[in-house]
Amino acid sequence: MSAAIRLTPLRGVPLVAPGDDLAALLAAAAERAGISLRDGALVVCQKVVSKAEGRVVALAEVEPGPEARRIAAEEEKDPRQVELVLRESARLVRRGHGVLIAETRHGFVCANAGIDLSNAPGEDMAVLLPEDPDASARRLRDALAPRDARLGVIVSDTFGRPWREGLVDVALGCAGMAPIRDARGESDLSGRELQVTTTATADQLAAAAGLLMDKAAGIPAVWIEGVAIEGDAPLRSILRDPSNDLFR
Amino acid sequence: MSAAIRLTPLRGVPLVAPGDDLAALLAAAAERAGISLRDGALVVCQKVVSKAEGRVVALAEVEPGPEARRIAAEEEKDPRQVELVLRESARLVRRGHGVLIAETRHGFVCANAGIDLSNAPGEDMAVLLPEDPDASARRLRDALAPRDARLGVIVSDTFGRPWREGLVDVALGCAGMAPIRDARGESDLSGRELQVTTTATADQLAAAAGLLMDKAAGIPAVWIEGVAIEGDAPLRSILRDPSNDLFR
Numbered sequence: 308m309s310a311a312i313r314l315t316p317l318r319g320v321p322l323v324a325p326g327d328d329l330a331a332l333l334a335a336a337a338e339r340a341g342i343s344l345r346d347g348a349l350v351v352c353q354k355v356v357s358k359a360e361g362r363v364v365a366l367a368e369v370e371p372g373p374e375a376r377r378i379a380a381e382e383e384k385d386p387r388q389v390e391l392v393l394r395e396s397a398r399l400v401r402r403g404h405g406v407l408i409a410e411t412r413h414g415f416v417c418a419n420a421g422i423d424l425s426n427a428p429g430e431d432m433a434v435l436l437p438e439d440p441d442a443s444a445r446r447l448r449d450a451l452a453p454r455d456a457r458l459g460v461i462v463s464d465t466f467g468r469p470w471r472e473g474l475v476d477v478a479l480g481c482a483g484m485a486p487i488r489d490a491r492g493e494s495d496l497s498g499r500e501l502q503v504t505t506t507a508t509a510d511q512l513a514a515a516a517g518l519l520m521d522k523a524a525g526i527p528a529v530w531i532e533g534v535a536i537e538g539d540a541p542l543r544s545i546l547r548d549p550s551n552d553l554f555r
Numbered sequence: 556m557s558a559a560i561r562l563t564p565l566r567g568v569p570l571v572a573p574g575d576d577l578a579a580l581l582a583a584a585a586e587r588a589g590i591s592l593r594d595g596a597l598v599v600c601q602k603v604v605s606k607a608e609g610r611v612v613a614l615a616e617v618e619p620g621p622e623a624r625r626i627a628a629e630e631e632k633d634p635r636q637v638e639l640v641l642r643e644s645a646r647l648v649r650r651g652h653g654v655l656i657a658e659t660r661h662g663f664v665c666a667n668a669g670i671d672l673s674n675a676p677g678e679d680m681a682v683l684l685p686e687d688p689d690a691s692a693r694r695l696r697d698a699l700a701p702r703d704a705r706l707g708v709i710v711s712d713t714f715g716r717p718w719r720e721g722l723v724d725v726a727l728g729c730a731g732m733a734p735i736r737d738a739r740g741e742s743d744l745s746g747r748e749l750q751v752t753t754t755a756t757a758d759q760l761a762a763a764a765g766l767l768m769d770k771a772a773g774i775p776a777v778w779i780e781g782v783a784i785e786g787d788a789p790l791r792s793i794l795r796d797p798s799n800d801l802f803r
Contacts, residue, residue, distance in 0.1 A: 311561060311562060311563045311564070312766055313560070313561050313562075314559060314781075316559070401801035404799060406801065408801060468716070468755075469800065470794065471725075471755060472755070472795050473734075473753045473754055473756075473758065474754050474755060475762070487720060506713070506723070507719060507722060507723050510719070511724070511765050511766050514759045514762035514763060515562075518560055518763065546718065546719060547718055547719055552718060553652070553654065554649065554717035554802065
């Protein structure tokens, strides 16, 4: 991890609809850009993954229950959206100022359980997170390269953070790479064992790709070369065990 | 923000000591690498900034007070380190499992108030965060380029996050650029106004640079080309107002 890193946007991916072969669309875009999807990481925006997987709901078909109606009234939100948030969540972590912070059934803590109304194919559609983003990444990765090729695939989304304004992209799922780099046992320049033990490589890659994922320009994937692609573990392996979490 | 992005590590920066001219050391490293520090962002690791500014404390000279001794005993930590954490903090946000999460006097929420014992110049030294990381970034930026040049400088550090294992780099200070990109009013591909309003560009750049900031290899700065350098505001402007913060 010491030479230069290059990030290239994948352009010209058409609007994705349920049932589309996303891997084929990404492979075609890579080929047009002269990119060989080897020895690097492909970061793919969650929204196109969800759309291809059919994780799209017409708000008109959502019947909000009493809890969704109560919360929607208090937070001045669309009760149908709140109903979807509750369905997708294990629990609400915080709410207030019109914001619902939910823990999704996957274990992600984010606004509105990651449900997005913007960029949906039609006026009143909601895009849900993939059912299993690690499995989504695995399917894309295995469709794009043989098992022995060094190709990491990350499914990313933009999340807000506590304490800081502004969204930053994080990894929701990955395949073909370890989401974390463990530096325990390595020494620093003075020979002292490093205290900083683990770096969340998948989240660093997602954040870097976010610099190019301009929604207005329709760039749903970014290719990253110059990073070491090592190991293979699901992203869910870096979600902190609740018993070690000081922010539950 | 749509062409390729390139990240290049700045190598060969010597170990930094209090009083060193860090801007001159970085400029020399850039020149050796054939890099012109224009139209891009330079991300500089907090630790070399702190060392150059003399923010280094010998633990032997720290006299822990009663509160530091009590917390250190409960959390099984060095009471001298806890004393420094308390001095650098506005308050402790959480503690447990041997971890102190502090809000620093700047307003950053992080483990041990950002105080680091690893990589210090000697066995029992602690490196504190810069007094004012925005001012540190400003001094570096103004020493490296004229006011009218497009050069953003970010001072970065690795922070842990709630809910996820692994560290990711964030911006502590910046100059010559806006730390956040405001997309309000822009439209998405279907013409709907974007709901996602702000992206924390400075934190995306810091996380990207973190992919190359290998402590074992002594890479204290990374040069990033291909990003739009716009605006000029301090990083502290993106620290969330406590009254809007659901995680206080």
